[in-house]
Amino acid sequence: MQVSLADPRIERPKIFTHGCPTRVVLDHVMSRWGVLVLLALSEGTLRWGELRREVDGISEKMLASTLRTLEADGIVVRTSYPEVPPRVEYSLSPLGDELMQRMLPLVGWVAEHAEGIVERQA
Amino acid sequence: MQVSLADPRIERPKIFTHGCPTRVVLDHVMSRWGVLVLLALSEGTLRWGELRREVDGISEKMLASTLRTLEADGIVVRTSYPEVPPRVEYSLSPLGDELMQRMLPLVGWVAEHAEGIVERQA
DNA sequence: CGGGATCCCAAATGATACTG
DNA sequence: CAGTATCATTTGGGATCCCG
DSSP: OOOOTTOGGGOOOOSSOTTOHHHHHHHHHTSHHHHHHHHHHTTSOEEHHHHHHHSTTOOHHHHHHHHHHHHHTTSEEEEEEOOSSOEEEEEEOHHHHHHHHHHHHHHHHHHHHHHHHHHTTO | OOOOTTOGGGOOOOSSOTTOHHHHHHHHHTSHHHHHHHHHHTTSOEEHHHHHHHSTTOOHHHHHHHHHHHHHTTSEEEEEEOOSSOEEEEEEOHHHHHHHHHHHHHHHHHHHHHHHHHHTTO
């Protein structure tokens, strides 16, 4: 008797395999700084300097790295204006909008319950 | 004229301050392994060994560490049965259920779009 | 079976200085 | 202003051994 690869009887219990696309993207958007940068951009377009000030504690290096990753993923759009002094704006792409529509409820829930969770540990 | 600390005119644009409870909990539940462990448990109670096999690639150290953190947060419940050989089961607490209710749509969206996102980079 | 304790490394992150 | 380059450091994470 033959079984297909999609046969439920032989389906692996594993969530996602190591190195699969889902894990890669998950690592980008759910990273420490990725979440905060996306959260900031979900309220509207921001310039580099604004982003740096809004995401408290982020270093220039991590901001650059995070933005490059999210831009490569097509989640964030970078627009540079050929002016002097230079001006660069970052915003969510349509894909990023869809993503944040799902992430905001989660972050909102965490924000509401975080204090209670942390206090209970003391 | 006096202004209160909650005055919207002087509200900081910062998302969350460095080290605030929200960031702490966010780091726990959105960590690389935290997400995958919670995802596994969202389908039902699992034993230590089952979790280890289901979350592909996780080491014993990280599984233990992740579970301890999530248990301390009150998101995961650990139940040990005084048998021999020992049996320990992990499941989501009511709090964890609420959390995953918000996280599943996000992870689902990522899983659907991840392949397209990663392929586009090549 | 279900972990804890240790050692150790690679990667993530921070700080600072510099540049188009 | 908007980054890049470099160096120092922390820490996430793996490997291994051990124990109740």
